[in-house]
Amino acid sequence: MGYGPFTWEARQLILTMLIETQRKMGYELISVEELKAIDEIWDAELDLSRRTLVELYEKLTGEKLPWYQYKEPLIDAETVMELEELAEANEVPFDLVRNVILSVYQNKNYSNQRIMKEAVEKLLNQQWLHDDILKEIEDENK
């Protein structure tokens, strides 16, 4: 429904296809530098495990990216599962949980606490979070 950034799953799928195509063609379609840039984006926006890209690459090519060994999970898989369960139980979209965690992680080291507070506030006020609620209100009242 509608436009917007690709979902986390779609991004993984696209990269998988690209790397597979590259392997079949034997021709460089994406450079290591570009993979690094994507990894940075995934870390910043999507990937609590921080290992999705390096492991995906290893699985597809059998090779380890140069920074393979330095990637430590931001949050271990077990905790991610626990968070997913808690999110469901508390009716909080997991995407929001993930975004808030990543945002706090990135901003917690700033002395100026307002930066973090504003970032969290912005995340809580993202429109997609409220679409259903607003639609409900609209159906009832408008």
Added chain:
Amino acid sequence: MKINRISLYNFSSFEGLNEFDFSVEEDGKNIILIGGKNGAGKTSLFSAIKIALYGPLAFGYVGINPHYIAKIKDCINSRAFQTKKVEASVQIDISILVEREIKQYEITREWDYSGQKLIENYYVTTEGRTLSEQELSYFQNYLQSLVPPDLFEFFFFDGEEVGSLFSTRSYNTYVRNAVYVLCGLDVYEIIRKYTRSYAGKASTEDEAKILREYEKIKNSVEAAEKAKENSVIEIENLQRELDQTETDLIELETAFKNAGGLTERTRKKLAQEFEAAERVKAENSAKIKIFVEDLMPFYIVRGFNERVAKQLEIEEKGEIYSYVQKQLNARDIQNAFTGVIPEGFADALIKLLLEKLKPEGLSEDAVPLYDLSKEETNRVNAMISSISGFDAPGMVDIVRQKQKAADQTTEINRTLKNAITDEDATQYIGKENELLLKKDKLKQKLYEKSAELEQLKTRLSEREVVRERTWQQVKDVAQNKHVYELSAGLSAMMDILLDNKTVEIRRKLEQLIVGNLRKIYRKNNLITHIEIDEDFQFNLYQDASYSAGELAYLLENLGKTEFAVLIGKHGMETLSEIYNADSVNILQRSLLFHPSDQFELYKNIDLNRLSKGERQIFILALYWAIIELSGRDIPFVIDTPYARIDANHRKEISEKFFPNISKQVVILSTDEEINEEFYGIIKPYIAREYLLINEEDQNRTTIMNHYFFEVEE
């Protein structure tokens, strides 16, 4: 994080520039050993590392303040003050794993003390560039998250002071914060804190109020909409009626015309046309009459014109010729000029003159055909000229116009003759007037209604704007409420997660501390069990045997709370399970009932009852456990490592603690602490060693590249 290098310039007893290479390889050699007798400069080096990394925070200050300035001033080498420019600095080179790379950072703190004012210049460079102010702040905080301020003493371990940790009441908060940060729980705690504080901008009351308001304005918009719709319908009806009236008018006119009726306007127009046609008829008739009576006969014979004109010309000139011929006499001329002109000259002259005068086409025997007078000739020539200048097509046109005008008058006369009677026309005009009046009235009404509609439209759009605004407020309130709900959800999630995590962490920590104590504590039964409660208060236990009877007395004498502390949670759970007792009363009765039952349980020991040495060992075990738990790779710097440790435990610590606690351990020791024996033990783990020597008379530290002793490898 690893410290690669530290350099001190005019820092304490380190005069001039002094450098230490702290780099360690991944070969199991993790110890940097720095020896020095008391006062040699060990503690200065220890301070320099702390100050370089943390600045004011190394002394517990948030920013640069007079206390910090005073401390730094004390750290500047005394000889530096004897020079013109008082300068000192510390510089530390560290490696940090940032995201996907190991990055080198060079942290520099320079001091300039001139005019009794100290200025600190703090900067960090990485990959050949200096960090900006914003980056610097971030870096500083990042460094603090790697080694949290709460954990300073964990990694910058001052053996003499650290033993006092547990004598403060707030040690639990201190341990808890450190564990939270090191295990990454701080993120969840921050989220919990923020989501909690995000508490509802929108209360239910606000929501109801704004909804009521919205309902009101919505109804008002609906009313305005209805009024507008009604007005539109009214206007449509009026317009339709007007259209009908106009159609009626056209139809009436057509019917009248078809019945031969002439409108006043048509009559007038016909009269004007008739008059104009009559005028054209009269004018053109006159022109035709003149032509016919005057010019037309000559025009018919216009083919003769040329010949007549020629003949007239010959006759006119022939007359002159005849006359001259008669009058001229050759003899007279010859005589008049005898002697002057030759004989026969006059004849030739006369002949020449007559030839000149004779008109072309005149024969010698011709007689005049017309013999007209001069006046008559002129009249004939004028007629000829009129004929050749006559505009024949123009005359044809005039004749046609006259005919057309005549036809027109005939037609108009016919139309007028056929027109209906005046009586019928009057009736028609009456009806027409009626319709015209109706049309005017409708137009007026339509105009008024249209103006009214415009007003209604304006009112509606104004109300719609208010409605949209209120609707936005409704949505905002709903969104805020949802934000609040989501925040509450997040907060609840974090509560549970943190609870679960801390339970797990406390349990792991309990096990790790006990395990570490076993490794470095000689008296294996001093602390065999640890219980950490929710507030991170530590309860230490050692093995104890009790009979049921003893336990019953303890319970009776101490009361249930103190009893529970004494035997610990583990003890209470064990007893409850054995006796299947779900209350203390049942438990007490069961104990009394089986007084000779024997139990291997635990006995609580008061932390403050431990000796200082025991306490330090416990703390070492705790720190080790925390570092293991966090999985962090952080250097461990320890000053006066054995200050409070008795000889028995020094060996264990040398053997088990230092080689294992971190990948980089910096030990600052006297020859009495790490003595020859312990040096031998740790030697296989030493990456680099230095000896600081301070010549007492010079108060100046010299660095040697070896320790106090030499060991055969």
